[in-house]
Amino acid sequence: MSVSVTFGEDDLTEQASETAGRLVSEGVPQSLAAGDPTLWGPEAAPEAAVRLGWLNLPLTSRPLLGEIGELVEWARAEGLDHVVLAGMGGSSLAPEVITGSADVPLTVLDTTDPGQVRRALEDRLESTLLVVASKSGGTVETDSHRRIYEKAFRDAGIDPARRIVVITDPGSPLELSAREAGYRVVLADPNVGGRYSALTAFGLVPSALAGADVERLLDDAAEVLPLLSRSEGNPGLDLGAALGAAAVAGRDKLVIEDGLSEISGLPDWIEQLIAESTGKSGRGILPVVGADPGDADDELLAGIDTDGVVTVAGPLGAQFLVWEYATAVAGRVLGIDPFNQPNVAESKENTAKLLDRSELPVGTPILVDGPVEVHGELPPGMEAPKNLSDVLTGLLEAIPSDGYLAVMAYLDREAAFDAPYPEGASFEEMTDVWSAADPATLRGMLAVRTERPVTFGWGPRFLHSTGQYHKGGPQNGVFLQITGAVENDLEVPGKPYTLGRLQLAQALGDLGALASRGRPAVRLHLTDRAAGVAHLLAASREV
The missing domain is CATH 3.40.50.10490 (Glucose-6-phosphate isomerase like protein; domain 1)
Known part of the structure; x- marks a missing residue:
């Protein structure tokens, strides 16, 4: 079965048909299928020239299947049935979709939250296989995960070389260090950017190790491939x-x-x-x-x-x-270059500068409401808030008529499942308990109180996704950031910081990038995470 695209609205059908006709008259389908890097203008051409390998992945990734099959056989023979993926952005999102759709288990680490990393670390370490996925190895989150797991394996008397698989680009610093350490290395296509890498080794290797049928993915993609050069x-x-x-x-x-x-x-x-x-x-x-x-x-x-x-x-x-x-x-x-990400590096650079400081500049809260501190500058014209509900109301009112509210939570995205529920509770009752402890619930509660879109992202995961849009897109966003106190931190071996410090530095670094552009941005800091989430959700009901 191939892919079908249908429209349910006459106006859109007409607009799409007119635009497609213009693109056809310009020879775009044939040029794109042939990998023409000039399609997005002369400034974009150098980047596009080394980022169009995804066009032929249904064919060029097929030789990987043999190598992947050998890896799967080795992992099963070793009894490694807990696959943990350390990767960010495209290196984690595609495998998460593939394994979720195939209903096979994969633990994804795309976080710097100490609690979330510790939860994975304490789960069946003796049968854990860590997949480290990074084009260069310089991604700070993934590098931290690798260091933490290496120490954990060694402390448990396990040779990391028998438990770590690395996916990276040929000739990258990570390839060199991984081979020196004796890790199994799978090389990805260097001419594919991270967010286009679903059908490369980055998407296929962890998914196959978890039990997904990745050959089927390539088969289905190959079926649609001939259509992409047609008018x-x-x-x-x-x-x-x-x-x-x-x-x-x-x-x-x-x-x-x-x-x-x-x-x-x-x-x-x-x-x-x-x-x-x-x-x-x-x-x-x-x-x-x-x-x-x-x-x-x-x-x-x-x-x-x-x-x-x-x-x-x-x-x-x-x-x-x-x-x-x-x-x-x-x-x-x-009229944009779809292959670069000019504003992603800014938050990374801000984070690095903050980590070099002896103390992070957390500032003084402008308001404290129970277990929630309010930091930052309130939107222009907003009256001094008396409580957290006033803050949320002010943010919603500050959204432009063509804008949106982005909620960004630098927290443990699995912590809600730790919330206690009554013995014998039904699944529906358990779901209600989890929802009441989940920061993501805030998105829906605020969305019903505004006609504007409300998005939600887990930090730092979203920095490799919507973070680019937040800073490079239209100047019409309002931002609500949530951070939380860390009770049980994790050291990053070989680095002068903990995961908790890194997580907070990433939050502050991104907040600084938004503030420098005049984006309205407020940080809520939960001095007690569980109580803070409950208080925040209660306050949203008063908006």
Whole structure:
């Protein structure tokens, strides 16, 4: 089965058809399929020239299957049935979708939260296989995870060389150090950027080790590949033309639904792909995940195997390729380079500078409401708040008529599952308990109190995704950051900081990047995490 793209609205059908026709007249489908790096202008050409390898991955990744099969056999023979993936951005999001859709277990570490890392570390270490995924090895989160696991293995009398698999680019510093350490190394295609890497070793290796059928992914992608050079019947062209045309016409908030799909979590992967690819030069498409569609004129509803204004149906491997192609097409329509991420490095540089300081500049709270401290500058014109509900109300009122609110939580995204529930509770009752302890619940509670989109991201995960859009996209975002006190920190071996210090430095570094652009941004610090989340959710009910 290939991918189908259908439209449920006459206006969008007309806009998409007109834009696709113009692209065809410019020879875009054939040029893109041939890997022409000049499609996005002379400034983008050098980057595009080394970032178009994803176009042929259904074919070029096939030789990896033998190497992957040998790795899987070795891991099973060693009894390594707990696969932990240390990776950020595209290195973690695609495997999470693949394994979730295949219903096979994979522990993903794309966090610097000490509690979340400790939870993975204390789970079946004796049968753990760590997959370290990084193009260069310089990603601070992934480097920290590797260091922590190396020490844990050694402390347990386990040789890390028998427990660590590294995925990286040929000739990278990580490849050299991994081979010196005796780790198994799988090389990825260097001509593919992270967010386009779903069908490279970065997506395939951890997914196969967890038990997913990755050959099927390549087969499904290969089936749609011949369509992507066509002028008609090209799902990538149709989808890209629709996304680009809608954004140019003002519908630049893409609400993505997958409620009825057998594919699990694809919107999270699409979110990174589109936000990081298009959110720059003051333009871009903002993906909104986990939200009900609203009535705002600037929203466009996309459904994954479920009805939307745009509906995209088809198997996962083909969906990966079509969405990548469509994003590249939308980039041309918007007049941006879909392969760079000019603002991602800024938060990283801010974090590094903060870590060099003897103490982090946490500042003095402007308000303390129970277990929640309020830091930052309130939006212009907002009256001095008396409590946390006033703060939330002020942020919602500060959203521009074409803007959005982004909630960014630097917390443990699995901590809610630790909330106690009554013995004998039904699954529905357990779900209610978890929801009441989950910071992500705040998104929905605030969304019903505004007509504007509300997004939610876990830090630092979102820094490799929507973080680019926040800083490079339109100047219409309002930002609510949440941090929390750390009770049981983790040292990062060989580094002068702990995970807790790194996590807070990342939060402060990103807040500084937003503030430097005049983005309204407030930080809520939970002095007690569990009590703070409960208090925050209670305050949101008073908005």
